C-alpha cells in the first residue's frame with residue numbers, strides 16, 4: 001500500500017444477518033460513489049444473487065488454492081461454506097479509486113480493524129430480532145439457514161459497542177440518509193487533510 005491509499009477509508013457494514021446491511025451498503029455506496037470489495041464464497045448463489053455483484057462465487061478447490069497461497073486477509077466457515085476477502089482486492093480498489101466498502105460479519109469486521117486500524121470505519125446496522133427474522137423469511141432464504149443465522153443474532157448484537165457508529169434500519173431511506181451524512185464528514189476531513 002502507498003501513502004495515498006492509506007488516507008482512503010475502508011467502510012465495513014456489519015451487524016446481524018438480515019438487518020439490511022447489503023441493501024443499505026449498496027445504496028450508501030452508490031450515493032457516495034464508493035467501490036465495493038466483494039468476498040469470495042464457496043456456496044451456491046441464492047435466487048436473485050449475481051456472481052460479481054453479490055460475491056465472487058468460486059469452487060472449494062479454487063478457494064483452497066487462494067487460501068494456501070495466503071491470499072485471504074480473513075477467511076471464515078459458515079454452514080459448511082467458506083468466505084474470504086483477498087487483501088490484494090482491497091489494496092487495488094484503494095489505489096484505483098476512492099474509499100471502499102465491504103459487508104462482513106462481526107468476526108470479519110474485527111479482523112479488518114486489527115489489520116487496517118484507523119482506516120477502517122465499522123458501521124453497525126441493526127433491527128430487532130423479529131424484524132430480521134421476518135425479512136429473511138420474506139427474502140425466501142431456506143428456513144434452516146434462517147434458523148442458523150438467528151442462532152447468531154445475540155452474538156452479532158453484542159459487537160455493536162465496538163463499532164465506530166451504529167444505525168437502526170427500519171426506514172431504509174432514513175438509514176441511508178443518516179449514514180451518508182456521517183460518512184461525508186469522514187470523507188471531507190480526509191480531503192482537507194490531503195490539501
Ligand SMILES: Nc1ncnc2c1ncn2[C@@H]1O[C@H](COP(=O)(O)OP(=O)(O)OP(=O)(O)O)[C@@H](O)[C@H]1O
Nearest residue numbers: 016017018019020021022023135139169170171172
Ligand atoms: N429498512 C428496510 N425495511 C424493510 N426491508 C428491508 C430494509 N432493509 C433491508 N430490507 C430487506 O431485508 C432483507 C435482508 O436485507 P439484506 O440482504 O440487505 O440484509 P443483510 O444484513 O445483508 O443479511 P443477509 O446476509 O442475511 O443477506 C432484504 O429482502 C431487503 O430487501
Ligand SMILES: Nc1nc2c(ncn2[C@@H]2O[C@H](COP(=O)(O)O)[C@@H](O)[C@H]2O)c(=O)[nH]1
Nearest residue numbers: 017039076078083084085103104105107108
Ligand atoms: N468474516 C466474513 N464474513 C463474511 C464474508 N463474506 C460474507 N460474510 C458474512 O457471512 C455471513 C453469511 O453470508 P450469506 O451471504 O451466506 O448469508 C453474513 O454475515 C455475511 O455478511 C467474508 O468474506 N468474511
